[in-house]
Amino acid sequence: MARGYRAVTVADIVRRAGIARNTFYDNFSSKEDCFLATQDYAVEESLARVVEAAAEADGWEACTVAGLGAFLKYVSDEPALARTCIVEALSAGEAAQERYEQSLQAFVPLLRKGREFSDHGDDLPDTLEETIVGGIFWVIYQRIVLGEAERIESLLPDLVDFALTPYIGAESAQRATARL
Amino acid sequence: MTFDPADAPAEYPPELSRLPPGRHGLPRDFVVHNQRERLIAGLAEAVAEKGYGGTTIADITRHAAVSRRTFYEHFDGKDECFVAAFDTVTEQLRERVEEAYQAEDDWADGIRAGIAAMLAFLSSEPNLARLGIVEALVAGPVVVERYDAAVQTFLPYLEAGRDGRPKKVLDRLSDSTEEALVGGMVSLISRRIVAGQTDELESLLPDLVEFTLAPYVGNDEAARIARA
Numbered sequence: 528m529a530r531g532y533r534a535v536t537v538a539d540i541v542r543r544a545g546i547a548r549n550t551f552y553d554n555f556s557s558k559e560d561c562f563l564a565t566q567d568y569a570v571e572e573s574l575a576r577v578v579e580a581a582a583e584a585d586g587w588e589a590c591t592v593a594g595l596g597a598f599l600k601y602v603s604d605e606p607a608l609a610r611t612c613i614v615e616a617l618s619a620g621e622a623a624q625e626r627y628e629q630s631l632q633a634f635v636p637l638l639r640k641g642r643e644f645s646d647h648g649d650d651l652p653d654t655l656e657e658t659i660v661g662g663i664f665w666v667i668y669q670r671i672v673l674g675e676a677e678r679i680e681s682l683l684p685d686l687v688d689f690a691l692t693p694y695i696g697a698e699s700a701q702r703a704t705a706r707l
Numbered sequence: 708m709t710f711d712p713a714d715a716p717a718e719y720p721p722e723l724s725r726l727p728p729g730r731h732g733l734p735r736d737f738v739v740h741n742q743r744e745r746l747i748a749g750l751a752e753a754v755a756e757k758g759y760g761g762t763t764i765a766d767i768t769r770h771a772a773v774s775r776r777t778f779y780e781h782f783d784g785k786d787e788c789f790v791a792a793f794d795t796v797t798e799q800l801r802e803r804v805e806e807a808y809q810a811e812d813d814w815a816d817g818i819r820a821g822i823a824a825m826l827a828f829l830s831s832e833p834n835l836a837r838l839g840i841v842e843a844l845v846a847g848p849v850v851v852e853r854y855d856a857a858v859q860t861f862l863p864y865l866e867a868g869r870d871g872r873p874k875k876v877l878d879r880l881s882d883s884t885e886e887a888l889v890g891g892m893v894s895l896i897s898r899r900i901v902a903g904q905t906d907e908l909e910s911l912l913p914d915l916v917e918f919t920l921a922p923y924v925g926n927d928e929a930a931r932i933a934r935a
Contacts, residue, residue, distance in 0.1 A: 531848055617844045618851060620760075624844075628898065650930065652914035657898065658891035665858075665890020666883045672855065685881035693921060697879055 532562065532615040562611070562619050563626065569608040570630045573601040581637065587644050588695070588703050592687050594637055595663075599680045602667060606676035613664060614671050634660045641694035651693060659690050683707055743781050745771040747792040750785075751834040759789065759842045789838075789846050790853070796832075796839035797857040803828045804861070814868055815924060815932050819916045821864055822892070823909070829896065830908040837905070840897050861889050868923040880922060888919050 530539070537558055541551050555561040580597035581590040602609040616627040635656040642648035652658075663686050670679050684704040691700035749771025753762040764785060768778050782788040807824035811817035829836035843854045865885040869877060892915055899908055917933035924932070 533847060618847075620845065621758075624901075628901070631894075647926070647930075652917050652933075654895055654911065654914045655918065658895050658915070658918050660891075661894025661898075662887035662889075662891030665894060666887050668890075669855070669886060682883065685883050686887070688879065688881065689884065689887050689922075693918075693926060696926060697876075701879060 532619040537561075559620060559622070562615075563622055565608070565611055566616055566623060566626050569605065569612045570626065570633075572608075573598060573605075573612070574630070574633055576601050577634075577637075587640050588691060588699075591637065591641070591690055592683075592703060592707070594634075595686055595690065596680075596683055599667075599683055599686075602671070603677050603679045606671070609667075609676055610671050613668050631657075631660050631664060634663075638690060641691070645694040648694070655693055659693070662689065742771075742773055742777055743791070744795075745773060746778060746781055746788060747795055748834075749773075750788050750792050751838045754789075754838050754842050755834040759846050786847060786849070789842075790850060792835075792838055793843050793846070793850055793853060796835045797853070797860075799835075800825060800828055800839070801857075801860060804864070808864055814870070815920055818864060818868070818919060819912075819932065822915050822919070823912055826896075826908045826912055826915075829900075830906055833900075833905040836900055836908075840893065841900050858889055858893055862886065865889065865919060865923075868920075872923060876923065884922055888922070891918065 535558065537548065537551055540558070540561060541548050544551075551561070555564065576597045577594040581594040584590045584593035602613070612627065612630065616623045638656045638659060642651060645651065666682065666686065667679060670676060670682070684707045687707065688700050688704045691703055695703075746767060749767045749769070750762070752770040753766035756762075757766060762785065764775065764778055767785070767788060768775050771778075778788070782791065803824040804821040807820040808817040811820050829840070843850050862885040865888055869880060895911065895915070896908060899905065899911070913933040917929045920929035920932055923929075
């Protein structure tokens, strides 16, 4: 995806993959079909890492930290796949955009659980999780566009603070990030 | 001038003024400018109907009620027309936000007024909202770059909220705080537009005000201002 989704041709894909054009069409019906399969693969794999990391952590705060950490690590380990899912997906047509939105939504329940640990959980805005996740993805998107995917893990304390503060307040969030 | 008033569509977005019918004797600059605005409005209508990918030059000229030749006097093609439309939307949005923000003395009131102006503009101009916030991303790398740059222009409004805060607040804010706040806001608005809820955007005001003010003034004060 070094050239962006629109500019990439099936010829580019088979050349990079070192396979025959026929083999491409045995597996995919079109460039879009191939893109969506790539996206599905990466979303599934990154979410599996998030879930796995979160499952090993104890308590909501630690789960959020571990899940976000695992996600950033995936982005930095797999910059090309991350670019596909977080940057190119936005401009690769409706089906890709829909999958992108669904992948963002996967983080909403994880965050929403924080309401149970907040002393004002019932008063928090309904849209809070959507805006937090949208904000985190926007920051990651910017870093990828700027070619800084490899250094993305350094954002973890800032993003954890951003995600936790609305639920547990600034001071508790800061204690959680101080341990990072 | 090949415009025939009889062919004009019934409605233009109110933002984009309409050329009066008949022989008007208006200065050429005005006519030219007006044609350009009509083409931009025509593109916004066509894109709202068919999406960026499905929109043709014929769709744009039909909605704008100008000839194909006139289109090519103004633009090289669909992409260039889209860029002009996108720039128009972001410019208007910025003007509304700036005006609303400047009219308030207090920073937090200014942010609330700015967000309110943004939501009011987008909900009153559903075609332009869709074009500027949703379709822009599929319109190629040139527009995506402008989209990113346009989002960045809203950061300084929030950054001004750092002025005069106690050190313990400033220490907590990171380099990416404003980016995350504006990104979160745009992401939510975009989701609502995609879901066909553009006319309900203004109901997001309290949530967005609370979300954006909280890092600066604290959760409780942000909630108080948002619900005042």
